[in-house]
Amino acid sequence: MRSVTRKLAITSAIAATAFGAVVASNGAALADPPSGTTPAATDIVSGGSDTIQAFDNGLSAQYNATSPASKYYSWDATPAGNITPKTGATSIPRPNGSGSGISTLNNTTNTTLDLARSSRGPNAGSNADWFIPFAKDAVGWSAYTGGNAPHDLSTTDLQGIFNCSITNWSQITDEGTLPNAPIDVFVPQSGSGTRSFWLGAMGIGTPLPSCWNTVNPEENEGTDPAFVGDVNAIFPYSLSHYIGQVYDSRGTTTDAPGVLDANRSIDGTEQILTASKAWNSALPTTYIRNVYHVVRQSDWADATEGPRLKALLDRSTNNGYICKNAATLIASYGFHSLGAACGTLQAGN
Template sequence: MINTKRLVRKLLVGGIATAAVATGLVAGVAGPASADPVGALAGVGSDTTQDVMNGAGDSIGNGIVGSWDAIDPITRVQHLVIAPKRNCTFNRPNGSGQGVTAIRQSGGVTAAINAPFADEADQPEAGCVDFARSSSDPGTNGSAAGRWVYVPFALDAVAVASSHFGDATATNYNALSYDASNAATGQGTLQKLYRDGATVTINGVTYDPQCNVAPCAGGATPIHLYIPQNGSGTRTYWLGKMGVTTVPAWLHDKAWDGAGYNGAIVEEHDGTVLQNDALGLAPYSISQWVGQRNGHGDRRHGAHLHSLVNTANGTAVNPLSGAFPTSETGNLNASFLIRREVYNVVEWKKVNVGNAAFDAQLYAVFGPGQGLCGKSAVILNFGFGLLNGSPLGHTCGQIADNLRAYGSD
């Protein structure tokens, strides 16, 4: 009988033969950008967790984890062809949804093969994707008998960001409110803006999300509401938290160009759209913001986070643990109003100890108490929180039936 714990431990010890062989299998495979990795386990998907997974992969070492960014890290172009393993080429997935599509395609799922994401001319060959990064949970695809399982590893929260800090507009944005008890009918001013397209008045200033250029009706101030690109897990998550079921005309995933929303695609947790639009407001992962501030792929471009007022008690909840809003010090406030677990999606049978298809190397990276979950310092340095104490119901690496998905696969 195989001693699973011993095998798992061996796979994470430097210089072991298994990792060396796995690395050799992909040696010489080059991606389109030199900053991309090569690893025995290939992962794609979420922008939110790409940086922390890069850091964790480096820390685990031994050529085991190869986590590929959501867009080309050099050219910043999306959907270019990548080659994460020998005899594997496919269009780079951009975001959680596309990453999950890619791993399902890699598993031969007909539904995913017949429903490629936009620009996906080249799908992954069998076995070419081992894990998909996801910043959203299974949602409506959840199934206790699902083929795939979302394995949690860290805590994140999402705030709104703009280009304003220390001015009257920042003060007003810090006074936006949120009703966490009911996204669909809650009367938080943030929900009224995003969900209803309604005007809201804060400190005497009325903001109109359906007016793009002043003068607006009644002397209101225009506000441009952004959401991330299609396929983004944060887009799906944020719309759910705002109570939005169908994207309305006042929400935009392309930048305002002075005449319309015809500019660049809004990439999640990238402040470019806000840098170029003083009227813009966009969701931004607090963990990503902190990680970028700490020097990990900084693409804030002057984006500043904002507080939310809890409608239940009228208390302002800050995104950071430091002296916010007078300064942007500190780390993720683990009690922020809009929180989530973040995940890696793998095939359930491969991380189910005792299953005939159990993959000790995959489990060694993603399972409870294993490689990724042993990298607390890395997780914190990249801005995320720990799942000690199950703040949202799960601990790091937990293989839970209520996080399985796609029962029809």
């Protein structure tokens, strides 16, 4: 197995410039607060998941255009380094991934961070936070375009590949004769919600399998140098994020599939419906998840902070903006509607 030095950080100047140029159907999408803008102490700021950061950038632009009492700003998962999320806040390491966002939320107060973006659901055992779902996503698999992976893999095949009981394409016998070539298994960075969800779907706990590549690329990006020329690469991928990148111009120079292709199938079911440019809701439920914004329960109940959060995140029947006004925006980033389940409160951490 080769070992390629992991990128230390995605080139910040390229990422900021490229994504700043992306225009959402409902307003300009911005990476981080706009240049020269420092969120006010009373504004809402978030960090965490890469999977929903593009949507939240679009949400920030659309919501703030309504001139709310407290504006909303979303800090991207990369580049690495410290950020000062809002006026008066202490400097913190930029949260990268759902786990990092939730951990940062629970180790600070709303003077620093108001909510975490999360592509994983709540863990049992603590009622510190409310997980508030707003859309559905699916996680599938991607592989090197034109490489040795077949178009279709069964769930049994995928589980064997990721638990390392299948290490060579030739061991897969239900897809015709495949090349005699070692499979190069990649998983996203530690703390990634997509990583934790995928490992759960694959039935993988601890200790972790030993055949994985030592490089852990940023989730939902096929632009990592480790993938270049690797015709045996396989990598889990948020299908909503992929659709946003490929069909809806939601990506950037680095936030893109690169050499990877998620237009594959599982158990004979296509992951992507290319005609409708949507992920396939007929995929096994094992691969479908909710995506969330996470807030402290104490903040949700607070007389000052609570109304700010509820104006953005609450259920449509309570006039929460996302659930009442952002259906078109949600679809334009590749996610599926949660319907009446949008804005429900789920306890956990």
